[in-house]
Amino acid sequence: MDDLSGIRYRLLGTVEVQVDGRRILTGGPKRRTVLAALLLQPNTVVTDERLIDLVWGRRPPRGARPQLQGHVHGLRKALGADTIQRAACGYRAVVPEGATDLDAFERSLVRAAADRAAGRLDEAARTLRHGLALWTGPALGGVTPTLAEHARPALEESRLRALEELYGVEVRRGRAASAVAGLRALCADHPTRESLTGLLMTALHHSGRTGEALEAYAALSAVLAEELGTDPGAELRRLHLDLLHADEPGSGRGDALPPAGRTRVRPAELPLAVGGLVGRVEELGVLDQGLDADRAADRSTTIFVLTGVAGVGKTALALQWGTAVRDRFHDGQLYVDLHGSTPGREPTPIDDALRQLLRSLGVEPRDLPSDSCELAKLFRSVTADQCLLFLLDDAASVEQVAPLLAGGRGSAVLVTSRNDLTGLVAFFGARPVRLEVLSRESAMELFAAVAGVPAVEAAAVAGIVEECGYLPLSVRLAAATLTVRALCSDRVRRAGLSGAAGGPKPPAPDAAVC
Structure with missing residues (x-):
């Protein structure tokens, strides 16, 4: 063939x-x-x-x-x-992509997780039902016992997880009553699985049967004590406590849902922007114009790569711009430190970065695939219809960044790096923004802003900013050092010690503070 x-x-x-x-x-x-x-x-x-x-x-x-x-x-x-x-x-x-029902099933789980994370619950339910319909009986029927014992448990666990996800989605869709019978059957087959019992309790509560939900908790507690010598976990105990305080379904504390029903929080992960950004009007304009041009042309994700030497202010500029345009990314802002140049630390592994981003986007840890390719596929699926801003800070290489480039139309990715990362420009259409050191005037303005020196006196520190190489970080540190020394000197004078014979004298600021 x-x-x-x-x-x-x-x-x-x-x-x-x-x-x-x-x-x-x-x-x-x-x-x-x-x-x-x-x-x-x-x-x-x-x-x-x-x-x-x-x-x-x-x-x-x-x-x-x-x-x-x-x-x-x-x-x-x-x-x-x-x-x-x-x-x-x-x-x-030699197996073509999508040729096995197992591949189709696993793809349905990835799509459903993306739909659920984005709040598309109807689509998630349909996808899960389609995937579960591929099962026609116990997996690997007709093979030898050795293979069945080796491979079947993991496959059956995947099916159980899919059923659990489906019932969790049904509860969130307001169809708790229809989920009760199926959840009861699953709990009977898996009497020590706490996540199933939690879903059953939630479904019963939202069906007006809170008493039965409490009975389900008591039954699980008894089984765990007898068979494993343990108590229910903290999450299930919290749900039990919530239901104990619920006067009626749908009111107050009893509305808590187990993990499958958590409400997605719109991520806003950018660290606090550095105050007093000086001398970067042109670069900020490039970012604004690039985003506007791509959106006007209805292009997909805009990618910027901000490069420059250490201390030139790449992250500060990215945070300043990201904070200013926050309202233009209605699905949120995400931040990952890739540690491309952190002393004594290896760059962040791609899989770790993907898992961090997916968790921020509402994907449960248990839904994260172990395979690198599947992680990347899930990331693209989750972000495909969302308008997001990603700040990928301190990237080491194009290879580290490429799997993290995603997002729906109107999204943007800001990559900062000490390396040029020309591959992002060549192969991904990134817009390069090269940051140079500040001009002499801008460096003096920044020094004055940080140290609180009046503009008329700022020229007195021209030598210091020159020694700092006009690097924003060095200028900031020098200005902060001068400010702290001045504060200490003032406290000494107030204590009446500055004029005492042989008393300590406040150190004079000098260029060595850079």
Whole structure:
């Protein structure tokens, strides 16, 4: 079979193959196991030893390797010679994207998480139901016990999580009563799973059955004490306390929802902007004009890359502009310190940055994929319809930044870095903004603003700002040092010690403070 576009593999039930809607016979349990083991790691080499172990267990027959080759030959004959490739130490299944029901199911979870985080609850519910409909029975039906014991628990856990998410969405949609029966059944099958009991309690409460919700808590407490010797966790105890104080459904404290029902908070994560920004009118204008031009042209996310030497004020400028235009990004502002030049610290890993951003956007930690590619896909899905401002501070490289570029139309990404990051300009259309040191006049103005020196006296510190190289950070530190010394000197004089013989003298400001 040269064309693999029409092939579909089923793992969420009895393992089988369909080609253009027609079911293909693939053999008995051992052959199904070889196929399923390869499909569970698509486009990845699975060693002969691993396949033999999954097919025959710890005591394979002497002819296991030739038999394995026979099963692969049979699969190739049924599915096409290109479907399974031989590698140096094993086999690789060539699986087109979306060809397995497991892939489709996992994609539905990613889309639903994005919809839920954005408040699109109807879409999230439909997507979850579509994904769950792919299950036709226990996963990996018809394979050997070894493979079933190895791989089925994780797959069934994914299904359980999807059901839990669906019922959580239904509760948030105001359909708590319809969720009660399904939640009761799940709690019966998983009597120690606190998140399920929390959802059941919430659904019962919003259905006017708070007494039954309290009974569900008592039942869980008894099971945990008897089987595990523990008490319910802090979150479930808080929900129980809320329900105890609820006089009636929908009032006061009893409206609390478990984790699946938390209200998304509009992120506003930019740190406090540095006061007294001086001499950056032109650069601020470039940022304003760039955003306006892209929005007028109905382009997608605007990307700025602010570069310059250490201490030139890249972060200060980004924060000043971000604070000024906050109202233009109605879905929020997010901030990540990428630590590209922090002494003694490695740059922030891409996966860590993605997880931080997704949590800020309302995605529950339990919904975050472990795979890097899936994390990036979820990030793009969550931000696709939102107008956001991202400040990616102190980037180390283009490779660190590229997976973090996302957002819907009207969004903007500000990247600051000591490195040029020309790849962002070349490949992502970023607008470069190069920050140079301040002019002599601007540096003196900044010094005067920080130190509180009257403008007429500011020329007296021209030598200091020159020694500081006209770098905003050095100028600020010098001015702050002078201010602190002056304050100390004033306190000494007030104490009557400044004129005493041999008494201490206030240190004179000098250029060394830079």
